[in-house]
Amino acid sequence: ALHHAVLFTRPWQGGYRYSNYGAGLLGFTVAKRANTPWLPLVTSRILAPLGLEFTGEFGEEVTQGHNRRGKPVDPWHFDVLAPAGALDSDLEDQVAWVQAWLAPPDTPLGEAMTTALQTRNTWEEGEVALGWHVQLQDDRRLYWHNGGTGGFSTFAGFDPEARVGVVLLSSRFQAEELTAAGLDLLASLEPAPAPPEPPEKKKARPAEVPTPAPAPDPPDGEEASTPENPAEGTSETPDEPASPADDDDDDKP
Numbered sequence: 687a688l689h690h691a692v693l694f695t696r697p698w699q700g701g702y703r704y705s706n707y708g709a710g711l712l713g714f715t716v717a718k719r720a721n722t723p724w725l726p727l728v729t730s731r732i733l734a735p736l737g738l739e740f741t742g743e744f745g746e747e748v749t750q751g752h753n754r755r756g757k758p759v760d761p762w763h764f765d766v767l768a769p770a771g772a773l774d775s776d777l778e779d780q781v782a783w784v785q786a787w788l789a790p791p792d793t794p795l796g797e798a799m800t801t802a803l804q805t806r807n808t809w810e811e812g813e814v815a816l817g818w819h820v821q822l823q824d825d826r827r828l829y830w831h832n833g834g835t836g837g838f839s840t841f842a843g844f845d846p847e848a849r850v851g852v853v854l855l856s857s858r859f860q861a862e863e864l865t866a867a868g869l870d871l872l873a874s875l876e877p878a879p880a881p882p883e884p885p886e887k888k889k890a891r892p893a894e895v896p897t898p899a900p901a902p903d904p905p906d907g908e909e910a911s912t913p914e915n916p917a918e919g920t921s922e923t924p925d926e927p928a929s930p931a932d933d934d935d936d937d938k939p
Contacts, residue, residue: 702809706770709817713769724769735795736786741775748774751837752858759837759859771833777855784844784851787829803829803846823873830869834861841868848877 717724725743733741746761753759764772775783787803790796802816813820821828830843839861844851852872854864
């Protein structure tokens with residue numbers, strides 16, 4: 687398959703061109719390097735840490751998809767090129783996915799997500815990051831990606847500076863129309879209000895040590911008595927039991 691793809695690939699002349707085959711090959715290679723099947727690897731490294739419980743490969747359990755004419759079609763099966771687009775998901779998980787990019791977690795995964803947003807190349811409509819297209823519009827950087835199979839179309843995009851995002855899912859193949867609508871909607875969104883600053887932690891007040899009350903004055907004509915043993919009358923240390931050596935001599939055998 688790789689040899690066949692190379693034969694029909696035009697020589698690179700600079701710039702950028704998206705490749706589903708390249709994405710699938712990269713995922714396959716990473717899974718081989720990790721000695722772990724691709725889906726368990728993605729689940730343990732990305733899906734589970736982000737709480738995406740309804741994202742995976744569900745086969746025939748997905749919603750019925752349709753082609754452009756509205757005719758029901760069967761879902762695609764990717765086999766070895768699954769990393770190119772075999773994941774199924776729902777709206778709730780996709781919203782959580784975009785929210786994670788707006789505020790990456792303070793973990794190694796979050797650091798990798800932040801690194802992935804760095805510009806890697808340019809094309810006629812903007813820039814390219816790792817896995818994200820970047821459209822420059824009115825001094826804004828709109829990160830987006832779309833997807834389409836025989837019966838479905840998706841769009842996810844976000845603006846990290848404005849802290850807004852858009853997710854569109856369709857059970858009909860109309861990738862171009864959905865992408866255009868998603869970008870228009872994303873560009874029209876006003877920046878979200880800045881999150882409130884966390885309340886400043888108040889310093890704990892030191893515990894007040896009670897001052898002991900003064901001893902009462904003795905009655906007239908009497909003097910205050912002082913125990914002969916300074917420890918007499920205290921209860922801080924319990925009496926120790928008598929040792930056998932303290933017994934009377936009469937009890938000894």
